Amino acid sequence: MREAVDDFADHLSRVRNRSTHTVRAYVTDLVSLLDHAVRMGCTDLPELDLGVLRSWLAKQRTTGTARSTMARRAAAARTFSAWAHRAGLLPADVAAPLASPRAHRELPTVLRADQAAALMDAPTRAGRTTDAGDTAGRATDTSATPGDTGDTAGRAADGGGTAHGDTAATAVPDGDAAPDAVLLRDRLLLELLYGTGVRISEACGLDVADVDQARRVVRVLGKGGRERAVPYGVPAQRALDAWLADGRPALAVPGSGRALLLGARGGRLNPTTARRIVAGWAGTAGVPRVTPHGLRHSAATHLLEGGADLRAVQELLGHSSLASTQIYTHVSVERLRAAYRQAHPRA
Known part of the structure; x- marks a missing residue:
């Protein structure tokens, strides 16, 4: 499994051209996933299945992990699963049907x-x-x-x-x-x-x-x-x-x-x-x-x-x-709404 983690990191960095931060985050998530799989009795990578993946995410939720972090970890699992299947390390892309919580996107704070x-x-x-x-x-x-x-x-x-x-x-x-x-x-x-x-x-x-x-x-x-x-x-x-x-x-x-x-x-x-x-x-x-x-x-x-x-x-x-850019249109609308509430007599 260690060799698979190293090869996956190399794939993200050299082939996918991901940033150092993304590679570090995905590798950390993958290590956490594989550690959970071993604890569940999955000793070889081909034994990894959808049930193990869902159990891993469920454990994250019980520990209070933020929705945005869980969404990233699910994305890391899907990316790894697809790569491992293409590389012949997994018999199937087991994470393809894996659902992840939609991250709650708060409106960014901006200055006037x-x-x-x-x-x-x-x-x-x-x-x-x-x-x-x-x-x-x-x-x-x-x-x-x-x-x-x-x-x-x-x-x-x-x-x-x-x-x-x-x-x-x-x-x-x-x-x-x-x-x-x-x-x-x-x-x-x-x-x-x-x-x-x-x-x-x-x-x-x-x-x-x-x-x-x-x-x-x-x-x-x-x-x-x-x-x-x-x-x-x-x-x-x-x-x-x-x-x-x-x-x-x-x-x-x-x-x-x-x-x-x-x-x-x-x-x-x-x-x-x-x-x-x-x-x-x-x-x-x-x-x-x-x-x-x-x-x-x-x-x-x-x-x-x-x-x-x-x-x-x-x-x-x-x-x-x-x-990613459209969120700023919501910011502008929210500012208009705030000005309306403050100034309009029937707000």
């Missing part, structure tokens, strides 16, 4: 347009405060650079250092340039996330060469290795110009490579730190707590509210299915 604008302006306002003479605050006030505690994971992924030491970047650059550079970096990060609607992993994975400044288009490598071109606006271009001129050179070190967004120690900015940065600036701006994916939701919703075509939004977001 004015709240998004306040969030985008937060680093600029912080920069004006420090320019006014608050030099001590730059060294001690965490709101000036919220959430940026380093880029350890990013350095490891980018080949610029290790988890316990940054050999490529031995120290944060000296002087007042470092705090100012981090502010410019944070401003660009926010503008990219909201201005393009890219995923946080896509934003952190950008290289300088991925940005076409002449056409104001960024080349993004999305899920499944699919590449797409996403336009960005004038505010993002201004943030990009300032970052490339004054921010990135102040943080860059020999090990920075081609990364567009850098952490405080010069390595590629990692998604975990980026999430803390977004949450920190949301608190500074006084807007509801928002995640990078919340900014993606906000961008899509505001595009649709402004009259954008649903297919165009699908292309911008990199959704493989239009069904």
